[in-house]
Amino acid sequence: MNKEFFFCGPARIPVGDRLVLEAEVTLGPGELVVLTGQSGSGKTSLLKAIAAISSAWCEKRIVLGRDMSSGSLPVWRSRVVLLAQDAPMLRDTLEHNLSFPFHLKNTGKKVFEKEKAESLLRKMGISASLQQDAGSLSGGERHRAALVRGILFDPPVLLADEPFSGSDPENKAACFNVLREHVKRGDRAVLVVLHDRELLEKADRILMIRENRLVAV
Amino acid sequence: MNGNLIELDYIDLVISSGLIIVAGLISILLGLKIGKRLLLVSIRTVLQLGLVGLILKQVFAMAxxxxxxxxxxxxxxxxxxxxxxxxxxxxxxxxxxxxxxxxxxxxxxxxxxxxxxxxxxxxxxxxxxxxxxxxxxxxxxxxxxxxxxxxxxxxxxxxxxxxxxxxxxxxxxxxxxxxxxxxxxxxxxxxxxxxxxxxxxxxxxxxxxxxxxxxxxxxxxxxxxxxxxxxxxxxxxxxxxxxxxxxxxxxxxxxxxx
Known part of the structure; x- marks a missing residue:
């Protein structure tokens, strides 16, 4: 495994009142890794710590072989993107929701491709048009649209917190395949929180939080 | 400001307080129960503005x-x-x-x-x-x-x-x-x-x-x-x-x- 592609740790994350989860996460290029564990075990907290949006975060941070431990957190976040569990949307059209990350200062020269967006939406079972209000999407569609946003933005590392919530098995499988295609390019990695047994088996690796420790399964 | 200014004296202020009494009477007649509060805020207005007037007079004088x-x-x-x-x-x-x-x-x-x-x-x-x-x-x-x-x-x-x-x-x-x-x-x-x-x-x-x-x-x-x-x-x-x-x-x- 290439430790230099992505490393984040050690992170000390409070779980519940007292217990602390100590974790280090390493991802190799092209890897699709599943994070699992009981509800309340700290999966979301770990992803938030990696994305540096909570009070706990990793002391050492490496992405694409670059040590960014002392660098700006917004720049880190533009490379290691978290797709949050509740799949929030801006109060605007679906197009604006998919394209806004491309207009941020840290994004650089990436360009939003409308056709690619439309094709990904169809692939993930979303029939809504880009001009539609994002608020009109169903729960499952909203989660899948958030996943489309992440894949279109195409950061080196995607952290996805239960991205298939509210989707039927058929759509879950389709979305998983899109994630698989995404990492196939080799210089991308995905860490995804999942509970579905059949999808767990298709992952490259499984990490599990057990008794406040992150272990390989 | 100039010669056209009609100056107000204490008697004028006493007459104007009659206007507040009108408001107080309306409160009593309609049972608004704001008579006491009206009295208090009226006193407060007189005291606050009076105080400001005195302070301003001093500050103006000190130049x-x-x-x-x-x-x-x-x-x-x-x-x-x-x-x-x-x-x-x-x-x-x-x-x-x-x-x-x-x-x-x-x-x-x-x-x-x-x-x-x-x-x-x-x-x-x-x-x-x-x-x-x-x-x-x-x-x-x-x-x-x-x-x-x-x-x-x-x-x-x-x-x-x-x-x-x-x-x-x-x-x-x-x-x-x-x-x-x-x-x-x-x-x-x-x-x-x-x-x-x-x-x-x-x-x-x-x-x-x-x-x-x-x-x-x-x-x-x-x-x-x-x-x-x-x-x-x-x-x-x-x-x-x-x-x-x-x-x-x-x-x-x-x-x-x-």
């Missing part, structure tokens, strides 16, 4: 910049307290930020108006500086209070959306841009409404006062225009500073919500 500055300093503290009291959500340091917003808007806008537009001589002339800066404070208070309140409330209501921008690498100013703009806009609504209605729906207070004091109407209008623009600028500057300061308190430089 020195220090008492003027001291009085303005006290006014900024009360204005900040009042502005923050109107916000529903608070944070640590909000009083200091409110005071800073108030003081800076007062200094910037007040400086331009008293020294640049009116050309007050001497520069601290209390007869001009105190009422003008008082008006700036009273109005930037509205801008600061509305702007701050709107900003902090929408921060709570849009937390998820702000975090969404942050997880894609937004800087603090990118993540809070829309909220800040909306908050400053809210702070400016009252003065924009007043400007639109000025002279048609109502004669603004200062202009009315000047006409009563004997100024020619066109001079009073000229002063009122200056005052309206001054208030708009003070509102904008005050609300902007307050919202900018608040945004650095609620989100750190690494765009993490605190």
């Amino acid at each position: 020195h910049p220090l008492p003027v500055a001291g009085l303005l300093f006290i006014m900024t503290i009360f204005a900040a307290r009042e502005a923050v009291a109107r916000t529903k959500r608070r944070y640590k340091g909000i009083y200091l930020d409110g005071w800073l917003a108030m003081t800076l808007s007062c200094l910037v806008v007040g400086g331009v108006v008293t020294q640049g537009v009116v050309g007050v001589q001497p520069w601290f002339s209390p007869r001009y500086v105190i009422p003008l800066l008082g008006m700036i404070l009273g109005n930037s208070l509205t801008g600061v209070a509305l702007g701050l309140d709107r900003f902090l409330q929408s921060l709570d209501a849009n937390r998820e959306q702000i975090e969404l921008l942050v997880v894609f690498g937004a800087s603090r100013s990118e993540a809070l841009r829309d909220l800040r703009a909306e908050a400053v806009r809210t702070g400016l609504i009252p003065i924009m409404n007043s400007m639109a209605a000025a002279g048609i729906v109502s004669l603004p207070g200062m202009m009315t006062g000047q006409i009563l004091a004997g100024s020619p109407p066109l001079q009073a209008v000229a002063y009122q225009i200056v005052v309206m623009f001054m208030i708009a600028a003070a509102d904008a500057v005050g609300a902007m500073i307050a919202v900018m300061k608040a945004s650095t308190r609620v989100m750190d430089s690494q765009a993490k919500l605190v």
Whole structure:
């Protein structure tokens, strides 16, 4: 495994009142890794710590072989993107929701491709048009649209917190395949929180939080 | 101001208190139960304004910049307290930020108006500086209070959306841009409404006062225009500073919500 592609740790994350989860996460290029564990075990907290949006975060941070431990957190976040569990949307059209990350200062020269967006939406079972209000999407569609946003933005590392919530098995499988295609390019990695047994088996690796420790399964 | 001024004496004030008694009688007749409160606020008005009158008389007599500055300093503290009291959500340091917003808007806008537009001589002339800066404070208070309140409330209501921008690498100013703009806009609504209605729906207070004091109407209008623009600028500057300061308190430089 290439430790230099992505490393984040050690992170000390409070779980519940007292217990602390100590974790280090390493991802190799092209890897699709599943994070699992009981509800309340700290999966979301770990992803938030990696994305540096909570009070706990990793002391050492490496992405694409670059040590960014002392660098700006917004720049880190533009490379290691978290797709949050509740799949929030801006109060605007679906197009604006998919394209806004491309207009941020840290994004650089990436360009939003409308056709690619439309094709990904169809692939993930979303029939809504880009001009539609994002608020009109169903729960499952909203989660899948958030996943489309992440894949279109195409950061080196995607952290996805239960991205298939509210989707039927058929759509879950389709979305998983899109994630698989995404990492196939080799210089991308995905860490995804999942509970579905059949999808767990298709992952490259499984990490599990057990008794406040992150272990390989 | 000039020979046309009809001076009011104590008897005139006693007669005017009859008007408050009319309001009190209405309260008793209709069972409004505000008679006691009406009496109290009337006494408060007389005492507060009487006190201000005495202080102003002293400050005017001293003709020195220090008492003027001291009085303005006290006014900024009360204005900040009042502005923050109107916000529903608070944070640590909000009083200091409110005071800073108030003081800076007062200094910037007040400086331009008293020294640049009116050309007050001497520069601290209390007869001009105190009422003008008082008006700036009273109005930037509205801008600061509305702007701050709107900003902090929408921060709570849009937390998820702000975090969404942050997880894609937004800087603090990118993540809070829309909220800040909306908050400053809210702070400016009252003065924009007043400007639109000025002279048609109502004669603004200062202009009315000047006409009563004997100024020619066109001079009073000229002063009122200056005052309206001054208030708009003070509102904008005050609300902007307050919202900018608040945004650095609620989100750190690494765009993490605190």
